[in-house]
Amino acid sequence: MLNKTILIKDAIIGLGKDKDPLFGSVQYEQPAKANTIVTVQTDNKTVQIPLNQIEIIIFRFDAETFGLIFNYRLFISDNKSFNSWNRQTKKLACHELQPNF
Structure with missing residues (x-):
């Protein structure tokens, strides 16, 4: 299987309830696996975090759908919500x- 770079340009990255x-x-x-390194670029810094330390990534998938990455899996919201x-x-x-996308 070929590796493919995934880039999500605008996201909310949750690192846990205390952060x-x-x-x-x-x-x-x-x-992606639990130890896959994720690069997060904010306005003023770049951090690299193992995927297993990220609680959730929320992003807008397309014009009418949101996506979530949770427990290393992609979930798509329904258009009604x-x-x-x-x-x-x-x-x-x-x-x-x-x-x-």
């Missing part, structure tokens, strides 16, 4: 997340 989320881009090699997801992520990130 503030990061906002920025996420890059990693697919297929888009407006609710959009309001909540806009409140958290202070901007509307941009589509990625």
Whole structure:
């Protein structure tokens, strides 16, 4: 299987309930495993974190869908809940997340 670089340009990265989320881009090699290193680029810093230390990554998949990476798996929201997801992520990130794919 060939490795493929995944780049999510605009995401909310949750590191746990006791840590503030990061906002920025996420890059990693697919297929991802627990120890896969994820590069998170924010406005003022770049950090590299093993995937198993990231609780959740929330991003806007396309114009009408949100995506989540949780427990090393990708989940896609249904279109019915888009407006609710959009309001909540806009409140958290202070901007509307941009589509990625």
